[in-house]
């Protein structure tokens with residue numbers, strides 16, 4: 001195999017013109033979302049009080065390719081294409097014959113992949129004449145990505161932030177407020193559902209499910225406001241396909257494609273975004289690429305959860321979604337990977353795991369932080385604790401290749417940087 005340069009070409013033409021929608025290629029799509037009251041499949045009319053019209057069109061579409069609006073492509077061009085890095089430092093550190101590449105989404109404006117869908121959602125909302133988007137955030141990456149996108153496209157953003165994270169990471173709040181967003185600790189006294197918990201315990205740590213219920217309640221109360229979600233939904237995974245489409249085209253410049261694709265999974269969006277364009281090839285009879293979805297042992301929705309209908313929030317307000325779930329009232333231990341502490345998993349990722357195309361893996365906190373420190377020293381980038389789950393699996397794959405003496409090609413998603421997660425690193429060992 002040739003010697004690979006450190007950075008793959010990063011040219012305007014690598015940024016795709018259209019999103020890839022894997023639903024067009026699934027022999028059997030996942031069962032539809034159901035109305036929480038009637039338990040009938042949801043129609044566009046049912047969705048319309050919740051999401052913008054443009055977003056609903058994306059969510060329901062079965063088209064294989066959906067054009068990226070010109071305004072969104074222009075906004076994405078501020079940071080895309082993102083780097084496809086040849087992990088030469090990590091390869092040397094491991095002494096492996098494997099070729100390891102990572103797609104570095106930490107180069108995005110708020111340091112994670114979340115801006116890819118935030119920009120689309122903010123644009124669609126303004127195009128549909130809305131004035132406000134309401135959302136929740138766990139660790140703060142999603143809230144800050146939507147706050148940034150809202151500021152760019154001129155739409156008001158309100159964020160309910162899970163209380164434990166809000167107190168652990170006050171800097172994230174500052175970032176959101178600098179973009180003009182309104183930020184509340186959740187559970188808050190501002191909503192009917194939040195008050196039921198807040199009045200019993202003003203220090204209630206909160207959860208993503210609770211914050212979603214509060215955001216939905218406020219979005220539904222407003223006249224020109226809608227709700228916005230940063231993961232799980234089909235449309236969000238489709239927006240994230242820019243990651244995999246770029247990687248595919250950057251690797252094609254070398255005449256290669258990956259043997260193994262790895263991503264961390266919280267709701268499943270960065271993994272789906274990276275993997276789906278490559279899964280398309282496998283579904284079409286192409287190479288037998290492996291796809292590893294890596295989650296924390298402390299929140300093991302794919303490896304331990306049940307595949308069934310469940311609500312997306314804690315109050316039972318959202319539609320019933322057919323997915324791998326730990327149960328809507330599951331409150332995970334406070335691990336330092338806020339973005340991976342969700343009880344459910346994207347229906348599309350759940351379906352591909354049930355088909356055996358996606359291989360789920362759960363890793364321990366210690367394995368994750370050891371991997372992150374090794375990566376930091378070898379590559380000079382501190383991974384987000386979420387992304388470090390993918391790093392850990394990539395290292396294990398590279399060491400397996402070493403044992404077998406194989407020169408295989410590994411591609412993993414480095415979904416974000418960890419330079420705002422130093423508390424987590426301080427709390428999890430030294431070197």
Ligand SMILES: *Cc1c(COP(=O)(O)O)cnc(C)c1O
Pocket residue numbers: 112113114141142230231232264265266267268269270271339340384386387415416417
């Ligand atoms: C939010 C987040 C995740 C988890 O969300 P997915 O939808 O599974 O991608 C992973 N990594 C980072 C850096 C995040 O911010």
